[in-house]
Amino acid sequence: DQDDGDDATPVRWIRINPLKCDIPVVVEQLNKKFPHRVDHWDQLSPGSIYYDEYVPNLFGIHPSEKITSHDLYKQGKVIIQDRASCLPAHILNPGKEDVVMDACAAPGNKTTHLAAHIISAAGDSNGGQAQIHAFEKEPARAKVLQKMTSQAGCGSLVKIHVGDFTRLAVPDQFEDVTAALVDPSCSGSGIFGRKSLESSNDSQDQKLQDRLSKLSSFQFQVVKHAMSMPNARKIVYSTCSVHAEENERVVIDLLLDSKVKEWGWQLSPRSEVVPTWPRRGIAEEFEEVFRDDKPKCQLLAESCIRALPREDGGIGFFAVCFQR
Ligand code: SAM
Numbered sequence: 113d114q115d116d117g118d119d120a121t122p123v124r125w126i127r128i129n130p131l132k133c134d135i136p137v138v139v140e141q142l143n144k145k146f147p148h149r150v151d152h153w154d155q156l157s158p159g160s161i162y163y164d165e166y167v168p169n170l171f172g173i174h175p176s177e178k179i180t181s182h183d184l185y186k187q188g189k190v191i192i193q194d195r196a197s198c199l200p201a202h203i204l205n206p207g208k209e210d211v212v213m214d215a216c217a218a219p220g221n222k223t224t225h226l227a228a229h230i231i232s233a234a235g236d237s238n239g240g241q242a243q244i245h246a247f248e249k250e251p252a253r254a255k256v257l258q259k260m261t262s263q264a265g266c267g268s269l270v271k272i273h274v275g276d277f278t279r280l281a282v283p284d285q286f287e288d289v290t291a292a293l294v295d296p297s298c299s300g301s302g303i304f305g306r307k308s309l310e311s312s313n314d315s316q317d318q319k320l321q322d323r324l325s326k327l328s329s330f331q332f333q334v335v336k337h338a339m340s341m342p343n344a345r346k347i348v349y350s351t352c353s354v355h356a357e358e359n360e361r362v363v364i365d366l367l368l369d370s371k372v373k374e375w376g377w378q379l380s381p382r383s384e385v386v387p388t389w390p391r392r393g394i395a396e397e398f399e400e401v402f403r404d405d406k407p408k409c410q411l412l413a414e415s416c417i418r419a420l421p422r423e424d425g426g427i428g429f430f431a432v433c434f435q436r
Contacts (some may be wrong), residue, residue, distance in 0.1 A: 120304045123153045123162070123172040123425050126179060126190045127198060127225065130232050131265035133189040135169055141184060146173055153425045166386055167198045169228075172425070188263050193221050196302075196419045196429035200350040201225035203385055203417075203433050206291055207233040208240035213292040215277040215338055217246035218253035220260035222295055227266045244270045245286070247277040278337045291346045292338040296331050298351040298358050299324060302421050302428020324357040331362045336369065339377050339434065347377070350431040359430035360397035360416060366434070367412075368401070379415040380433035391418045393432070 128138050143149075146161035153162045153172040162172035172195070173179065184190045201222050206212045206229050214223045223246045230242045246261070248254040254274040261270045273280050335349050351358050363379070366372050382392070393416025398409035421428035 120422075121175050121194070121426065122422055123156060123195070124175045124177055124179060125164075125193060125195045125198070125426060126171050126173060126185075127167070127193050127228075128169040128171075129189055129191050129224065129264055130169070130228050131224070132187065138184060138189050142171060142190075145182070145184075146171075146177075164195060166389060167195060167202050170195060170198055188265060191221075191224065191264065193225065194426040196352070196424070196426050196431075197221055198225060199386060199389075199417060199429070199431050200293055200295060200348045201229055203431060204229075204291055204293055204346060204348045206230050206242065206244075208242050210290045211241075211243045211286075211288045212245070213277075213281060213286065213289050213338060213341065213344075214244055214246040215281070215292060215294045215334055216248070216296045217272075218248040218250065218257040220246070220257040220264075222293055223257065223261055223270060224264040224266060226293060227261070227264070227269050230269060242269060243288075245273060245281070245289070246270050247273045247275070247280060249274075249276050278333060281337065281341070283340050283342055286341055287343055289341045289344050292341065292344055292348075294331075294335045294338050294347060294349045295351070296334045298327055298331065298353040299355060300352055302352040302354045302419070302430075304421060304427065324355055327353075328357045328362050328365075331358055332365050335362065335366055335434075336372060339366075339372055339375055345436060346380075347434045348431060349434070350429065352427050352429050354418075354420070354428040354430075356394055356397045359418070359432075360393050360413070363393075363412075363416065363432055364398065364401050376436040377434045378436065379412060380435045381411070382414040384435075385415055385431070385433050386417060389417050391420065391424060392416055393418060393430075 148160040150160050150162050156174045158174045164170040179185050217223045393413035395409050395413035398412045417431045419429040
């Protein structure tokens, strides 16, 4: 969840925040500040800018740029957010009719991005019927979430609930929820500068496996709970982990779960999940379980998005979308 990256990031990603500004005006200001436009993020140098081809209103600049001292940043008109971390809200793409659950919300990067989608979709209105319920278990982190959403201009669009999502979000009381974003705690193995999780001996290997197994059963529970919301139609699950245990294997466990099947949840096809993003899920993980149906495994893997740390321009990441 350290979405602002660190000094080792190959690109500084900045997102225009429509809650605080008029997008074309800020695009013009960015063009003045970064006059040289490049075709790919790996060509960035000081003074240049890259318009991201996947996420609207997202730009890459050279990591040496001191954007935090610029007025656009200080006024909340641009937000620093890794590109991979912008994919979940982009995939969920909520509109002015939606009531969205952000199950694991702090510090709030994706919450403010969800709000940006709703406000952009609503045009001149203030979000219409839309609402975002942002849940955060840790009170100290919920304070950061409160600060971030209010600084970003989310106003009453975001309602913060402090506590465990799986207990607080009682399905009967959230009958109006139409969509959810589930971005639970993970190993963070895709984030730069995290201590390597790779092991050098058997005992470390066992510790890592135990940790991943605990994390994946927690991740499964949170997504499954979101799936129990009676009128939810779309759920995006994401991690900043590169481990299949927290990614494809959580998806497999969900697809095999009898309740999840009964509720009618399926993976959204590639065509609805940033189809031009090249790096997809690992088909071999699905083949371990659905071994006699390779075409199905290929389709399931294609439904997933993966990003490798640095090589894909930012943090390591995984995202997938369920729908019914
Ligand atoms: N979505 C956030 C963002 O983009 O800024 C990052 C979320 S971070 C990966 C996971 C968060 O979920 C942590 O703040 C953690 O405290 C919170 N969390 C963990 N378990 C939770 C639960 N059962 N209910 C609500 N929040 C939980």
